[in-house]
Amino acid sequence: MSAAFDAAAVAQFFVQARAHRAKLDGLPEGARPANADQAYAVQDATLRAMQANVAGWKVGAKSPDGPIQGAPLPAEGVHGSGARLAMHAFGRAGLELEVAFRIGRRFEPGGGPYRDEEVLDAVESVHAAIEIVVSRFAAWPDVEKPWQLADLQNHGALIVGEGVPYDAAFPFVSPSMTFTLDGAALFHGEPANPAGDPRRLLAWTVNHSVARGLPVERGTVITAGSYTGLAIPDAPGVAVGVIEGLPVVELHFA
Template sequence: MIDETARHLIEARSTQRAISAAGFCPPDTQAAYAAQDAVARACGWFDEAPAGYWKSGGPSREAVLTHAPLPPDGVWSSPAEAGAWPFHMRGIEVEIALRLGCDVEPALALALKGNEAVKLVDAMCVSIEIVDSRWVEGLEAPALAKLADLQSHGALVLGPWVPFLQRDWLAQVCQVQIGAQPPVERRGTHSLADPAYLLPAWLRHATQGGRSVLAGTVVTTGTWVGILTASAGDLVTAKFPGIGDATVQL
């Protein structure tokens, strides 16, 4: 099933046509991650180097967090132009991305306790993830099928980097403007209450198999606004007062 799932995802990416997930859902989380790796190898995203960009997160601290390495050709600096990118859908997640300031070896990842991982981060920025799917079912596809498909990742836009400082995340405001839609504002709505909370789980996942995660690696940490709907031609702007902003033209 791993090979079949990966083969269909590779076909969907090569033809730019979504495929039904029916009958191709991985049986468990391990198989979904194996399908991620198989697609990455077939597409040549990382060659022999470790992934430089990741997404990680979950709906709550009680949930099992999930992770996905991101194709580097779909990571852009703000302001970004995405009008030519072949999206099937354009969901918008507005997030904070974190950047590692040092290499992290497997032993260090396993030893992390509490909030020790924040010491490994040197910078943060506002990020916009454009949610997309290679499955016809889109966000209604089975959870493990979505995990195999990089957790429905389409592209990532990164704003200017600023030094990482712990903040009162429960007081942090997030503002989003999508085209002519009414503006969206949220306060303290990160699902984990702190974007850095996921660092130990992500680093343990990313260092499996004896791999190190290199300095400069970026992880985007989950949406503050759920998934908002955008259309081709929309200008999307995300702002976190006190941190920065990011913009993408769809």
């Protein structure tokens, strides 16, 4: 008989890996999330074990009508533009340029379901954001998808630029942008979010959060998927994300 799934045990592996900047070779039997529900249980247990407040969410989908997945972001990993972070603290890390939304009201646990219009009405501002994507697994990206989801969806840190008021006319599907590291381009081609219009992810995120018993506090940032794909720098530098119509976001990766 296989061992019962133990979300708290998985969370301890992740918390210890974070604390010691270590990489996991795998997970033992009974600590291997096999589906999204088990992965979300691990996320919750990880937040409890870290005694972390939630300052944001990362959310995405692989296609414009595909299923959505997300992860809460610990407050300690959400930074303002100009943040200086040590590259060696993350190990092998990728950078993505994204559009993020700041929520201007509180959504209570157990509330909803909220309609798209209600959540859009609550968007206070829109921001350019750089996500640092990392994994606690040595074999990443060749890691089981539920394991990656359990690992806060490969989240390392989020750097959020200054915001502008929400404007429905902003070209969310394909904004004009550049993303560079010390002036060298980190992506080529036309920017595109695989989820299509990222606004379709917002109501899902709010409803998913409150259904899990996690309030969406005023000021929560929802970052809604990469437009540039994953760039893995091989040296430190200054990453600059420029999205037309939004303030510049900058990361000093030392």
